[in-house]
Amino acid sequence: MSDFAPAGDPVIPDYGQASDCVINNGAFCTDWFLSQWSTVFWPPLVSHIVMVAIAVSIGFVIAFGAGLLAYRKKWLAGPIGMAATFLYTLPPLALFQLLVPFTGLSLLTVEIALVCFTLIIIFQAVLVGLSGVPDDVRRAATGMGLDRNQLLFKVELPLALPSIISGLRIATVLTVSIATIAAFVVDDGLGSPIIKAVSSPFNTQFVGAGALAVLLAFALDGLLVLLGRVLTPWTKARS
Amino acid sequence: MTQHSTGTSITFDRATKTYPGAAVPALDALDLEVEAGELVCLVGPSGGGKTTALQLVNRLVDLTSGDIRIGDRSITDQSAIALRRTIGYAIQQSGLFPHYTVADNIATVPVVLGWDKARIRTRTAELLELVGLSPVETWLPRYPAQLSGGQQQRVGIARALAADPPVMLMDEPFGALDPITRVAVQDEFLAIHRAVGKTTLFVTHDIDEAIKMADRIAILKPGGKLAQFDTPANVLSDPADDFVAEFLGAERGLKRLALTTVGEIVTAGTTGAKAATTDGARPSTTGWPDVEATMTLREALSVVSAARADGAIVHSDGSRLGEVSLHDLIAPPAAGEDREGVRA
Amino acid sequence: MDVVFGSFPFMIDHLGLLLSSTGDHLVISLIPLLAAIVTGVPIGVWLGHAHRGEFLAVSVTNIGRALPSLALIAILIGFVGIGTLNAVIALFLLAFPPILSYSFQAVDSIDRDLTRAARGMGMSPLQVLLKVELPLGLPMIIAGIRTSAVLTVSSATIATIAGSGGLGDVILNQVAYGMEGVIAGAIWVAVLAILIDQAFALLLRISAPAGVKRLQSANAA
Numbered sequence: 064m065s066d067f068a069p070a071g072d073p074v075i076p077d078y079g080q081a082s083d084c085v086i087n088n089g090a091f092c093t094d095w096f097l098s099q100w101s102t103v104f105w106p107p108l109v110s111h112i113v114m115v116a117i118a119v120s121i122g123f124v125i126a127f128g129a130g131l132l133a134y135r136k137k138w139l140a141g142p143i144g145m146a147a148t149f150l151y152t153l154p155p156l157a158l159f160q161l162l163v164p165f166t167g168l169s170l171l172t173v174e175i176a177l178v179c180f181t182l183i184i185i186f187q188a189v190l191v192g193l194s195g196v197p198d199d200v201r202r203a204a205t206g207m208g209l210d211r212n213q214l215l216f217k218v219e220l221p222l223a224l225p226s227i228i229s230g231l232r233i234a235t236v237l238t239v240s241i242a243t244i245a246a247f248v249v250d251d252g253l254g255s256p257i258i259k260a261v262s263s264p265f266n267t268q269f270v271g272a273g274a275l276a277v278l279l280a281f282a283l284d285g286l287l288v289l290l291g292r293v294l295t296p297w298t299k300a301r302s
Numbered sequence: 303m304t305q306h307s308t309g310t311s312i313t314f315d316r317a318t319k320t321y322p323g324a325a326v327p328a329l330d331a332l333d334l335e336v337e338a339g340e341l342v343c344l345v346g347p348s349g350g351g352k353t354t355a356l357q358l359v360n361r362l363v364d365l366t367s368g369d370i371r372i373g374d375r376s377i378t379d380q381s382a383i384a385l386r387r388t389i390g391y392a393i394q395q396s397g398l399f400p401h402y403t404v405a406d407n408i409a410t411v412p413v414v415l416g417w418d419k420a421r422i423r424t425r426t427a428e429l430l431e432l433v434g435l436s437p438v439e440t441w442l443p444r445y446p447a448q449l450s451g452g453q454q455q456r457v458g459i460a461r462a463l464a465a466d467p468p469v470m471l472m473d474e475p476f477g478a479l480d481p482i483t484r485v486a487v488q489d490e491f492l493a494i495h496r497a498v499g500k501t502t503l504f505v506t507h508d509i510d511e512a513i514k515m516a517d518r519i520a521i522l523k524p525g526g527k528l529a530q531f532d533t534p535a536n537v538l539s540d541p542a543d544d545f546v547a548e549f550l551g552a553e554r555g556l557k558r559l560a561l562t563t564v565g566e567i568v569t570a571g572t573t574g575a576k577a578a579t580t581d582g583a584r585p586s587t588t589g590w591p592d593v594e595a596t597m598t599l600r601e602a603l604s605v606v607s608a609a610r611a612d613g614a615i616v617h618s619d620g621s622r623l624g625e626v627s628l629h630d631l632i633a634p635p636a637a638g639e640d641r642e643g644v645r646a
Numbered sequence: 647m648d649v650v651f652g653s654f655p656f657m658i659d660h661l662g663l664l665l666s667s668t669g670d671h672l673v674i675s676l677i678p679l680l681a682a683i684v685t686g687v688p689i690g691v692w693l694g695h696a697h698r699g700e701f702l703a704v705s706v707t708n709i710g711r712a713l714p715s716l717a718l719i720a721i722l723i724g725f726v727g728i729g730t731l732n733a734v735i736a737l738f739l740l741a742f743p744p745i746l747s748y749s750f751q752a753v754d755s756i757d758r759d760l761t762r763a764a765r766g767m768g769m770s771p772l773q774v775l776l777k778v779e780l781p782l783g784l785p786m787i788i789a790g791i792r793t794s795a796v797l798t799v800s801s802a803t804i805a806t807i808a809g810s811g812g813l814g815d816v817i818l819n820q821v822a823y824g825m826e827g828v829i830a831g832a833i834w835v836a837v838l839a840i841l842i843d844q845a846f847a848l849l850l851r852i853s854a855p856a857g858v859k860r861l862q863s864a865n866a867a
Binding site: 088090149152153154155156157158160161163164233236237239240241243244246247253254257258260261264265266269270272273274276277280281284 | 648649650708709711712713714715716717718720721723724725728796799800801803804807814817818825828829831832833835836839840843
């Protein structure tokens with residue numbers, strides 16, 4: 064039995080006057096959720112967003128750089144892809160724990176692990192996007208006298224944007240999900256109220272925090288879709 | 303050739319390209335002199351090196367040996383990037399940037415050359431007018447995906463002309479268009495070529511397109527060797543060898559008839575002579591079909607054949623210009639010798 | 647650092663524990679995985695064959711990806727209680743979406759000209775499915791199973807909070823096994839995930855039809 068497994072019957076948290084729903088441990092007690100919002104749910108939601116934003120930003124910078132490098136030096140694509148796939152395959156909980164001896168029970172540990180999981184997704188999205196630029200477009204651009212940097216910044220990267228954005232979307236949604244597991248290492252994020260409620264299996268806390276994580280994933284996904292629309296106006300222009 | 307020529311000659315001097323790992327050259331010691339303002343078509347089967355020859359000029363492919371000069375200047379005298387900005391380049395599928403509007407596409411080279419905004423705007427509008435996309439305001443903000451194939455190709459040509467390059471390279475620019483659009487764009491490009499007089503190298507695998515467009519045709523054969531370089535009329539009447547004859551096909555005689563219009567032979571006053579001499583009187587023209595003076599002899603022959611007649615009545619702008627007999631059509635006195643006339 | 651090295655003696659001393667935990671881990675991973683294959687592949691293939699239900703396939707995938715495994719397992723504690731059943735249901739819910747969407751894509755994305763040609767030659771819908779769509783779609787179907795297999799083994803680690811056993815029990819029980827035990831369990835489950843991933847990678851290479859493989863290597867050359 065692990066430290067976290069429930070030890071016995073539900074222990075209903077006594078937060079003052081409990082409603083029938085709370086006393087009977089109903090599936091989701093709206094009154095309790097609302098009354099505890101500012102203490103139980105809001106702070107972990109904020110720290111969750113921060114955690115995800117940091118991880119995806121750093122992951123993006125690293126994977127974008129690696130993607131550009133692998134695009135210019137084709138022979139690097141294989142080894143980089145293999146390394147990033149290897150990291151992606153590791154079970155999140157295992158990676159968190161394996162980092163603890165080096166970086167402790169810290170936010171640094173969490174961020175390193177989360178970044179590791181974003182790499183392959185963004186790396187491949189960049190590479191696929193750049194490789195997907197039509198040959199005739201590249202040939203026309205070169206033939207007109209654009210130099211390498213102009214070709215990259217004026218033609219190749221803009222045309223790779225849809226693929227890069229969709230990679231970012233997947234990486235973000237995935238990171239929101241995995242970041243809940245960070246609560247085994249630090250008392251942060253939406254995983255933390257979930258783990259705290261395990262020993263007294265209290266449904267509203269599970270359901271509330273879980274639903275917030277799912278909603279957060281969809282909200283961030285929607286934001287990235289909007290960003291994509293703004294950045295790539297030509298994709299919706301059809302005759 | 304053209305009065306308003308602003309072009310510069312292109313000279314291939316034993317230009318040779320052997321790709322790494324290839325046993326035979328893709329282009330073998332090509333000697334070719336394209337005069338200023340001239341439109342030369344490079345034709346030949348795949349493997350003949352025609353696209354290689356074109357891409358050597360703007361250094362998308364590097365010479366193995368020999369030289370190419372634009373005007374008096376070797377293409378290796380300046381950087382490839384600087385060279386390319388002085389050469390118009392249009393390719394099949396147009397190669398338009400999907401994320402740029404029509405305006406931005408045309409402005410690509412002027413922008414990298416650092417032209418000011420007002421000059422770019424004027425130039426863009428002028429070019430859209432030139433390629434027949436007006437009113438320009440409707441076309442400027444569109445994306446390539448919002449244009450038909452023919453419109454995309456017109457924008458591609460406008461983009462190639464943007465920085466007013468003395469030389470144009472066109473790599474099967476109309477290859478992906480449907481036959482009707484293709485004819486329209488060909489006609490427009492010929493008109494533009496006459497107006498701006500750019501020296502143009504034009505790659506096509508379609509011999510009929512070459513016959514229609516070219517001042518002179520360069521026929522390349524496998525192994526990258528030049529088989530013949532001459533005017534369409536001369537190529538058709540005197541193929542240099544069996545390869546050229548076979549490449550031109552069994553309809554070579556008919557293709558030659560496509561070089562002259564009925565209007566030209568009627569105006570030249572050479573019609574009817576043979577027919578009139580048979581019994582001293584002009585033949586009856588009863589049942590002869592009507593043809594337009596702008597039709598080629600080949601087209602008129604088709605009309606006459608379909609009507610099972612011995613000749614046709616030629617009209618121009620609604621008035622009767624004269625008549626041509628079957629004999630006039632199949633044995634014209636000077637078919638294709640006046641190239642400019644065909645285009646007028 | 648010492649802890650990492652210390653985990654190796656732990657593995658030797660507690661080989662029995664690790665092996666039985668691995669056994670439990672595989673059982674709670676394989677049951678939901680098999681259930682997801684048995685349900686997800688036929689549904690996905692059928693939808694793909696009919697070129698219908700794209701919205702369903704995409705939605706299931708999106709929700710599946712957004713659903714945190716930890717939240718899912720925790721919520722099920724409330725409704726199913728603790729134990730293996732909880733883990734099996736949770737892991738099934740996680741394994742199902744990738745298998746469904748890959749199977750759908752595998753068949754749906756096959757060049758319509760091919761299936762039209764097959765029908766034009768007089769093949770029945772079933773023959774088109776068995777002779778054209780399944781052989782060509784097989785690699786992608788297996789890719790979906792691969793994704794789900796790795797996901798299931800990964801998530802089974804967390805299922806321990808529902809008291810289901812497996813290697814998560816070792817990883818999350820520092821009190822009993824010390825940090826060496828935690829690291830040993832983490833290494834063990836990481837290796838397990840990689841082995842399973844590589845096994846499927848191998849299967850993937852074998853599963854591609856000979857003609858397609860030749861085509862791929864020709865394209866790569």
